[in-house]
Amino acid sequence: MSAADVSVPAGHAVRPVRSSLRFFTAELRLVFLRRRNLLLLAVTAVFPLVIGIALRLASPHPQGGNGAGVAFFNQLAGNGVFLTFIALSTLLVLILPVVVAVVAGDSVAGEAGYGTLRYLLAVPAGRTRLLAVKYGAIVTFGLAATFIVSAVALVAGAALFPVGPVTLLSGTTVSLPDGLLRLLFVTLYVAAAMAALGAIGLAISTLTEHAIGAIATVMILVVASEVVDNVPQLAAAGPYLPTHWWLSFDALLRVPVDTSTLLRGLLSFAVYALLFGAFAWARFTSADVTS
């Protein structure tokens, strides 16, 4: 079999890192060029604009409500940078989780639904490799959505409100570059939260061939977690909920930075990502593909 002798070494000649990068790029193109996903990103981009304009038109000191968001509202009138924190904390309740849930829930279930999963595996893409590429694309998409919110909010905030040295929640005033650096970390923190949610979505996505079902399940989980987190009688369960630490990024807006809260949040994200990532892997590498 000369054909076999030639094709096997030729196959291994292609470097695995480069070939996986090619697969990942193709996956990103598929995710980011899909009209539905582009629409999601567009909607995500519109929200900070709308929030900014609404706040500009409303009284500078809105009343009522509670939670982390309110502190930001009071700062906004003095500094446009705070629009980014307002936008992130508002969109974190529902919009950003939806964006991540759609892409994550669709990741494997969508392929199964189209039937393309069996062909990808027959290529062979490799089950672990395919899962890794899928997760990489989910994380990238969540990162992109989060940065779009921050970037649009920053531009809108600068256009609609005065910009200058940033007065933090602890009352300390830091320079604008310092404030922007904190904004970068806040955005990365939120992206990490979305990456953990993405792992949950990926795991659920390996259980079904109905993308809509997977997406809905992720959203129900998010809402359920948020509801439980708001019931005082269930406060003991709070720190273990997947959504509990999402808004804790305000720890970055204090001097000194509340690192213990931040680290607990990041630890929670890492545990969720690992747990559900491991579940997705165990399930996906052992299950029959029947779609």
Place this chain on the structure above:
Amino acid sequence: MTAISTSGLTKRFRGGQLAVDHIDLAVPDGSVYGFLGPNGSGKTTTIRMLLGLAFPTAGQAALLEVPMPAGATQVLHRVGSLVEGPAFYPFLTGSDNLARYDAADRTADPRTARARIEAALDRVGLLSAAKKRYRNYSLGMKQRLAIAAGLLRPRELIILDEPTNGLDPQGTREVRALIRQIAADGTTVFVSSHLLAEVEQICTHVGVMRTGRLVFQGSLPELRRTGAARVTVQTADPEAAAKVLAGLGLAGAQVDAGNAHAGNAHAGNAHGGNAHGGNADTEASAVLGEASPEQVCAELVQAGIGVRGFAVTSPSLEDLFVGLTGEGFDVGG
């Protein structure tokens, strides 16, 4: 070398249904192997196990002598496949769809991707539709695109599951021609079908599945040989003729009353106008076996039987196939 070999390959679904029951496939290198069986006989489940999509409950399988599913990533890039119909992203064009699958292949050379995609599309006659979205493809075009995906790289084995399913006669002919071409290039072709006619025209070997078991495997001539030729005598005295046939040592001598004119045993006129005995035309028949037809005929005449007609008939492949797989659907559980 065997392109596909399995031993005791078994798949029991979680519900307890035995979909594939200890099958031992041996697909010779360079053959065109027809994998036959009615719908629900376990063909697709077998193919899914061969490709590492489903995990066997028991037994082993090997593609190109590499064990599956353990060796999936080492061997599958040498194998092209079409499983249970084409599947692509409806919102991508034909060539973008192929590029997507090619990008997933860790052993494919990205520098030659464009050329290989064009060559594959050209081969199945889809080059002019390369920039068309998949959702606008006709059924035949979709099927051909799936075959093109199997041809993105030089393959040693192509596995095609029901490649002509749902195609019109024109499309069926195109796919058949394509399979012949692929086989002519020296690629082993494993093609499953529930239609014997489709397989008969292109295959060198066949395996026949029935309710999860492999009931026959061998070359097409070998399958034909399993069908025993029968000698049929038309005469006014079939009882005597049957006796003579039995006396010659022919097995299964019997009287077949009332169907001489019908020419069709299933026409349902056995109780019609032709009364038994009397002057009604009737037949006697027996398995020919090793006897020569000339001698049988001469013996009949010598015994004083008035021979009105004499024929030697072999069962058609269709009859053999139905005999192996059962008349109708027999999908247990």
